Amino acid sequence: MHNNLEEKISMLLDNELSGAEAILLLEQIEQDDRLKQVWDRYNKISLTLKSNRYIPVDRHFPRRIKENIYLSSTPSPQSRGNRYKNWGYALAASLVGVSILTWTYLQTLSPPKNSIEPIALVQTVPKSTEKPNVIYQYNNLDSRLNDYLVTHNESAYSAGVQGMLPYARVVSYTHK
Amino acid sequence: MKHEGRQSSDSVDKELVKRVQEGDKKAFDILVLKYQHKIIQLIGRYIKDPSEALDVAQESFIKTYRALAKFRGESAFYTWLYRIAINTAKNHLVSRARRSSENEIDAQVAEQYEGASRLRSHDTPEHILLSEEIALTIRSTIDELPENLRVAIVLREFDGMSYEEIAKVMNCPVGTVRSRIFRAREAIYKKLQPLIDYR
Numbered sequence: 001m002h003n004n005l006e007e008k009i010s011m012l013l014d015n016e017l018s019g020a021e022a023i024l025l026l027e028q029i030e031q032d033d034r035l036k037q038v039w040d041r042y043n044k045i046s047l048t049l050k051s052n053r054y055i056p057v058d059r060h061f062p063r064r065i066k067e068n069i070y071l072s073s074t075p076s077p078q079s080r081g082n083r084y085k086n087w088g089y090a091l092a093a094s095l096v097g098v099s100i101l102t103w104t105y106l107q108t109l110s111p112p113k114n115s116i117e118p119i120a121l122v123q124t125v126p127k128s129t130e131k132p133n134v135i136y137q138y139n140n141l142d143s144r145l146n147d148y149l150v151t152h153n154e155s156a157y158s159a160g161v162q163g164m165l166p167y168a169r170v171v172s173y174t175h176k
Numbered sequence: 177m178k179h180e181g182r183q184s185s186d187s188v189d190k191e192l193v194k195r196v197q198e199g200d201k202k203a204f205d206i207l208v209l210k211y212q213h214k215i216i217q218l219i220g221r222y223i224k225d226p227s228e229a230l231d232v233a234q235e236s237f238i239k240t241y242r243a244l245a246k247f248r249g250e251s252a253f254y255t256w257l258y259r260i261a262i263n264t265a266k267n268h269l270v271s272r273a274r275r276s277s278e279n280e281i282d283a284q285v286a287e288q289y290e291g292a293s294r295l296r297s298h299d300t301p302e303h304i305l306l307s308e309e310i311a312l313t314i315r316s317t318i319d320e321l322p323e324n325l326r327v328a329i330v331l332r333e334f335d336g337m338s339y340e341e342i343a344k345v346m347n348c349p350v351g352t353v354r355s356r357i358f359r360a361r362e363a364i365y366k367k368l369q370p371l372i373d374y375r
Contacts, residue, residue, distance in 0.1 A: 010354070014357070019187040043214075044213070066208075069238060
């Protein structure tokens with residue numbers, strides 16, 4: 001039985017087993033120290049025959065790789081994929097969260113009239129008529145002031161003080 | 177048959193790679209088991225210090241594992257692993273030579289670095305002596321083997337023939353070839369054991 005397995009391992013080394021048989025045997029070797037020794041032995045012989053030189057394989061070599069892979073933070077290719085997915089979900093959730101918070105914050109910052117004002121701007125007609133009123137009032141005031149200035153200028157001119165406008169009287173005039 | 181053997185090995189690798197990509201870490205242990213010897217000897221051609229070669233081989237396998245998610249199978253797994261191992265060995269040599277704190281040097285730089293061959297560690301006298309002793313033992317062991325075992329193992333190991341091709345050459349059933357190669361290996365091992373089992 002042993003010889004049969006060893007012969008199979010010799011065949012495995014020469015790629016003379018079918019795919020399914022090879023995987024099955026490799027799995028068996030992986031779990032059996034005695035079979036591992038046989039596998040090591042045939043590899044040693046084959047490689048030494050070809051190169052006349054052999055670097056002994058530390059029997060802890062596979063274990064060290066395992067430790068590095070299993071214990072390091074680097075995930076397996078599959079879990080790395082999942083991790084990227086998780087990162088994507090987390091990022092999306094964060095963006096949604098930030099958007100909600102920003103919107104809520106802006107709502108609390110803005111005075112309530114802000115939300116009404118645009119409607120008022122559109123709908124309130126008097127507001128749009130106010131401006132011509134102001135302009136009219138301004139024009140009216142302006143013409144009256146001009147009259148006044150012209151009058152006083154004339155009177156000032158006539159008084160012989162050219163260009164001197166009585167500021168106090170102008171101010172008092174506007175109050176009237 | 178030789179071609180079929182290679183195909184079978186490729187299909188085994190494909191299946192194992194697929195399993196690793198699906199999250200089965202044990203499948204990667206099997207790939208390490210399958211290729212550790214070849215990769216260590218390959219790196220040993222560049223880095224003569226055995227413990228250093230082992231470290232670089234370990235690094236190569238870890239790099240391979242980490243890159244396996246990106247492996248799409250355009251080339252055979254072993255070809256890909258082989259390339260990673262060579263680049264890792266060259267990077268190691270270049271960075272060691274430059275005594276730089278940088279750990280990674282672009283693989284292409286290492287590939288184009290003409291001094292790489294001169295940077296290889298020199299064999300220690302013990303290693304040279306051991307290599308000569310191993311070579312002598314192999315030659316004498318093969319010479320001492322019964323002819324049918326000797327021819328079978330030489331055709332397999334040195335000419336790379338498949339069992340079926342050997343069976344045709346030796347005019348015997350494939351099962352006989354299988355048995356002869358196995359027995360030749362066991363006989364060679366008995367002679368080589370004291371030399372190659374020193375660790």
